[in-house]
């Protein structure tokens with residue numbers, strides 16, 4: 123249901139052109155938890171920004187639910203966005219609104235009826251286990267709780283896919299584990315496809331059934347998590363696995 | 370002291386009320402005009418949600434030109450327009466017209482600055498959720514910058530208050546007018562001091578009220 127073909131993106135940096143993404147291909151099945159792992163500057167965020175169309179790729183196609191989102195009109199695109207929820211490293215919550223309001227936000231934008239929003243917000247907050255925090259403001263929550271709010275918000279429009287950019291990079295080990303567990307539960311309960319972008323090997327190992335290793339804008343390795351990690355071929359993968367820390 | 374108040378008390382009170390009236394009405398209208406203008410200045414910046422750099426620089430220039438004209442000159446310059454709007458070129462309501470003209474670009478810049486403080490990540494998150502530009506402006510930018518907008522309001526109001534005193538020089542009424550009439554033209558120092566004290570008190574009160582309001586409105590405070 124998510125398929126990416128020949129995606130490329132170049133930036134005009136200060137020292138000439140930077141090929142941030144070079145011919146990326148990828149296909150996900152419903153219910154996959156797909157990890158994209160790579161070193162800093164490899165192009166992970168750029169890939170996610172292209173999938174969410176915050177950045178316009180130079181070439182390629184991105185199919186979500188059958189249609190190429192790069193070919194949609196701005197209006198069609200706005201409604202297609204409901205099919206994917208995005209979770210950010212630094213949460214990006216509305217700091218002046220309550221937890222409940224934050225979760226309601228995507229539905230308000232979509233113009234859902236009030237009573238429906240209210241019910242859905244309550245059930246989402248229960249799902250992410252912060253039902254008691256509905257009237258709190260983000261500033262009153264811990265990082266882990268904020269990320270739960272962000273996940274609930276991303277799920278509000280019943281997306282087919284959840285895209286997470288470094289969702290646990292700002293969290294400690296225990297909180298990371300809890301958030302990853304939550305993502306896994308969501309994947310199992312709602313059959314939501316999840317893409318997780320990360321530089322943490324442990325996160326991929328913990329919940330991803332598939333993984334792609336990105337280096338310098340290219341996927342250098344892709345496949346079932348177990349296979350890729352039990353038999354790493356590229357030097358980047360070995361490095362990420364910590365097998366190549368000789369200096 | 371008592372003699373002073375017997376002579377000037379009611380006049381001081383009237384002048385204070387006139388100053389408050391001018392300041393309030395001028396602030397109100399300059400916000401009605403200045404907020405949309407500030408939003409436009411902010412969202413048409415390069416890379417912003419309605420990016421249009423050439424439009425932005427034209428609008429920016431107009432704002433800068435009006436802002437760089439000293440208020441006392443602007444006031445005289447717009448007299449024909451003032452007459453057209455209020456039917457007169459002197460008096461309280463006539464003073465409000467140049468006040469609004471001078472304050473609107475000022476307010477626009479203050480609002481623009483507050484909107485700049487809104488986290489770009491938040492705007493991107495809203496975009497990812499399918500928000501239209503209008504929704505981003507009303508539900509994200511103006512909402513998230515509320516505390517900063519309130520602090521800006523105190524700066525704007527105080528600036529308009531000080532402009533309003535200048536309108537005294539064309540006989541607009543208010544504390545500025547009184548200070549010029551009695552203090553400057555008739556050398557009655559005590560009236561001058563009294564108007565200054567009253568102006569200081571008003572400034573302090575505005576500042577204090579806005580500070581409390583901004584603090585209460587800011588949900589980033591963990592209270």
Ligand SMILES: Nc1ncnc2c1ncn2[C@@H]1O[C@H](COP(=O)(O)OP(=O)(O)OP(=O)(O)O)[C@@H](O)[C@H]1O
Nearest residue numbers: 133134135140142161162163164165166167168169
């Ligand atoms: N807007 C931009 N303008 C110019 N160059 C950019 C821009 N965005 C990203 N790049 C470049 O593209 C490359 C990939 O960046 P990207 O942010 O995708 O890396 P990343 O894998 O997310 O790294 P990190 O783990 O540090 O977040 C980098 O070389 C970066 O400098």
Ligand SMILES: [Mg+2]
Nearest residue numbers: 166167168288
């Ligand atoms: Mg990144």
